[in-house]
Amino acid sequence: MTKYTVAVTDYGFPDLHQEEDVLLPMGFEFVTGQCKTADEVMQLTRHADAILIERAPITKEVIENLERCKIIVRYGVGVDSVDIQAAKERNIPVVNVPDYGTGEVADHAMSLLLSSVRKIPQIVSQVRRGVWQTTPCRPIMGLQGKMLGIAGFGHIGKDVAKRAQSFGIQTIAYDPYVPENVCNELNTEKVDWHTLLERSDMISVHLPLTPETKHLFHDEAFERMKSTAYLVNTSRGGVIRTESLIDALQTNKIAGAALDVLEEQPIPMSSPLLQFDNCFITSHCAWYSESSLNRLQRHAALEIKRIFSGERPKYVVNGVEV
Known part of the structure; x- marks a missing residue:
């Protein structure tokens, strides 16, 4: 029985097997999109318990629209596409993955x-x-x-x-x-x-x-x-x-x-x-190797697993106490 929903707003990976291996055993259901606008993100994420993003905009309006989100995880290091202050005001930790590549x-x-x-x-x-x-x-x-x-x-x-x-x-x-x-x-x-x-x-x-x-x-x-x-x-x-x-x-x-x-x-x-x-x-590819790609996906999912297992995520960037 599904206990949680993780919304993957956008991704360029061949598949989500790494994330599924980590989160499906915990009862997560995946909803996915290739969102480019805040409106598209809002439609996908409103009921999500956790959000994974690559480049989609996570604006203040998106964050205010969230009903039960516990964590936002960015695939990668930079979080400039996320309104981290708005997330902090909602007590939602924004997490990045700085150690994958x-x-x-x-x-x-x-x-x-x-x-x-x-x-x-x-x-x-x-x-x-x-x-x-x-x-x-x-x-x-x-x-x-x-x-x-x-x-x-x-x-x-x-x-x-x-x-x-x-x-x-x-x-x-x-x-x-x-x-x-x-x-x-x-x-x-x-x-x-x-x-x-x-x-x-x-x-x-x-x-x-x-x-x-x-x-x-x-x-x-x-x-x-x-x-x-x-x-x-x-x-x-x-x-x-x-x-x-x-x-x-x-x-x-x-x-x-x-x-x-x-x-x-x-x-x-x-x-x-x-x-x-x-x-x-070059085409924003400095981060990429097959091994770093696997690490990125798995490490992002592990951050979600930590918070739903009662642990603190490793890389909270907006100062939210978990």
Whole structure:
């Protein structure tokens, strides 16, 4: 007999077997959709005991419409699609899954960084056109002794620091919420924002999207960066002001950029970013491997299992006491 209902508002996974393995034995029934609007979410979730979301908007109106919801779980790290304050006012914990793909994102960030600096896409394109040069796309910067600035020194930022140092790269970090001794333990100097911009030969971004970080990379930030510097973003697209990045690439304020996330996704085919040889873009896939996909689905379901088993979820992001 069904005891609970979990509403899965939207998902891009092949199936929900991982979630079902965890929750069906507890008496959960699944209702699923591919909601894109708040109205669609409201219709699906009104009577749900728990909600799983990928990208669907969980607005204040959605939350006020909920009749018996005990938990909202986001597949992934960022929760900017959820009105977490409205959920807090209703005493509904909002939970994310920050530990499912840390290694994958760090690997992808380093892959983008290395490809940018070594100009791999440009060289591959030349070879395909029949251009064979042993010193192609000059100049190419050597990595040893160069400085990587890490914007956001959480789990992923720390993993990127470890990977970068194995290439002989020095690391500095900007993160007002991480103590200096934590940075020092990873042979990374903690610096302020302007110092990060001015000293870095490369910058890797690992920041959540908040009112404080939105458009943190704007015109002034690019003015402060070295003209030889590269920018990599695997966090949230809104941290970079798109128009400012386009201008920085057009006017050679920076040497190049590699992005897995953008303000508008998918990227419009008319975007100037697609026309720059020194800018390349992947499809918000840094998180993905088959193993991380399985972890994401299972860990999200386990958070629901915890709260309905009388335990506290591991990753409550809106301060609700459970």
